[in-house]
Amino acid sequence: MYTLYYWPGYCSFATHVVLRWIGAEYSLNKVDYEARQSEAYKRDINPSSTVPVLVLPDGFVLSQNVAILNYLADTYPDARLGGDGTxxxxxxxxxxxxxxxxxxxxxxxxxxxxxxxxxxxxxxxxxxxxxxxxxxxxxxxxxxxxxxxxxxxxxxxxxxxxxxxxxxxxxxxxxxxxxxxxxxxxxxxxxxxxxxxxxxxxxxxxxxxx
Ligand SMILES: N[C@@H](CCC(=O)N[C@@H](CS)C(=O)NCC(=O)O)C(=O)O
Missing domain, CATH: 1.20.1050.10 (Glutathione S-transferase Yfyf (Class Pi); Chain A, domain 2)
Structure with a gap:
C-alpha cells in the first residue's frame, strides 16, 4: 500500500493519476500549508515542505515528483508509462x-x-x-x-x-x-x-x- 501526501490540484495530482493508471493500492494524506511547514513534516516527510511525497509499501519516504513518477514507471513496467522499455x-x-x-x-x-x-x-x-x-x-x-x-x-x-x-x-x-x-x-x-x-x-x- 502506498500513501500519497498531496494537496488538491497541486502537482501531486500527476502522481495521483499515475497511481490509478498502474492500478496500485494507495491511501491519500491531504496536507495543508501549516502541516507542510511543521517540524514533523520537514523531519519525517520532506525537508522542503512540498508535495508530492509517496511513502512506499516498505516505508521508504520518496519526494520529488520526477523521482516518484520514474519509480512508479519502473515498478509497473507493463503499464508502459516510462516508454517502450528502451x-x-x-x-x-x-x-x-x-x-x-x-x-x-x-x-x-x-x-x-x-x-x-x-x-x-x-x-x-x-x-x-x-x-x-x-x-x-x-x-x-x-x-x-x-x-x-x-x-x-x-x-x-x-x-x-x-x-x-x-x-x-x-x-x-x-x-x-x-x-x-x-x-x-x-x-x-x-x-x-x-x-x-x-x-x-x-x-x-x-x-x-x-
Ligand atoms: N521539485 C519539487 C517541487 C514540488 C512543488 O513545488 N510542489 C508544490 C505543489 S505543486 C508545493 O508543494 N508547494 C508548496 C508551497 O509552495 O507552499 C517536485 O518536483 O516534487
Whole structure:
C-alpha cells in the first residue's frame, strides 16, 4: 500500500493519476500549508515542505515528483508509462517530464502565490506579466510537440502527461492566453475524459476547468 501526501490540484495530482493508471493500492494524506511547514513534516516527510511525497509499501519516504513518477514507471513496467522499455524511449519521456517539471512548473509561482512576490503592486504585476509571457512561449512549444504526437512524449501516454494536465488546468484557472493552441487544449480535454483522471479529481474534490 502506498500513501500519497498531496494537496488538491497541486502537482501531486500527476502522481495521483499515475497511481490509478498502474492500478496500485494507495491511501491519500491531504496536507495543508501549516502541516507542510511543521517540524514533523520537514523531519519525517520532506525537508522542503512540498508535495508530492509517496511513502512506499516498505516505508521508504520518496519526494520529488520526477523521482516518484520514474519509480512508479519502473515498478509497473507493463503499464508502459516510462516508454517502450528502451533507454531512448525513457529518455524521450524524461525529456518532456524534465521540461514540464523544471522549466514550466516553477514559472507559475508568482501567479499561484502572488502574496510571495516582493515589491509594490506595480512591481508585482510586472513580475506576473513576465510569467504569463514566459508560460505562453512554453505552451506554444508543448502545443507544437502535440501537433504530431497524441501524447506529449510520443504515441503512447506516459508519466509526463498528467503533469502537463495539471499545468494546463492552472493556466485555465488563471485565464492565461492559450488561444490558437488547439493541440494542447485537445490533450487537456482528452485527459479530462480519462476515467482515472475523473476519479482522481473526484477524490480530491476538484472541478474540471474548461
Ligand atoms: N521539485 C519539487 C517541487 C514540488 C512543488 O513545488 N510542489 C508544490 C505543489 S505543486 C508545493 O508543494 N508547494 C508548496 C508551497 O509552495 O507552499 C517536485 O518536483 O516534487
Amino acid at each position: 533507454t531512448l524511449d525513457r529518455a524521450r519521456v524524461n525529456r518532456w517530464l524534465g521540461y514540464i517539471n523544471s522549466d514550466v512548473h516553477k514559472v507559475f509561482s508568482p501567479l499561484l502565490h502572488p502574496e510571495r512576490v516582493p515589491g509594490n503592486a506595480e512591481a508585482q504585476e510586472a513580475t506576473k506579466e513576465i510569467a504569463r509571457q514566459t508560460l505562453r512561449r512554453h505552451f506554444e512549444i508543448l502545443n507544437s510537440q502535440l501537433e504530431t504526437n497524441e501524447w506529449i512524449a510520443g504515441d503512447q501516454r506516459s508519466i509526463a502527461d498528467p503533469y502537463l494536465f495539471v499545468l494546463v488546468r492552472w493556466a485555465r484557472a488563471r485565464k492565461l492566453d492559450l488561444s490558437g493552441l488547439g493541440h494542447l487544449l485537445g490533450h487537456y480535454q482528452r485527459l479530462a475524459e480519462d476515467r482515472a483522471v475523473i476519479d482522481a479529481m473526484a477524490a480530491e474534490k476538484l472541478k474540471h476547468i474548461q
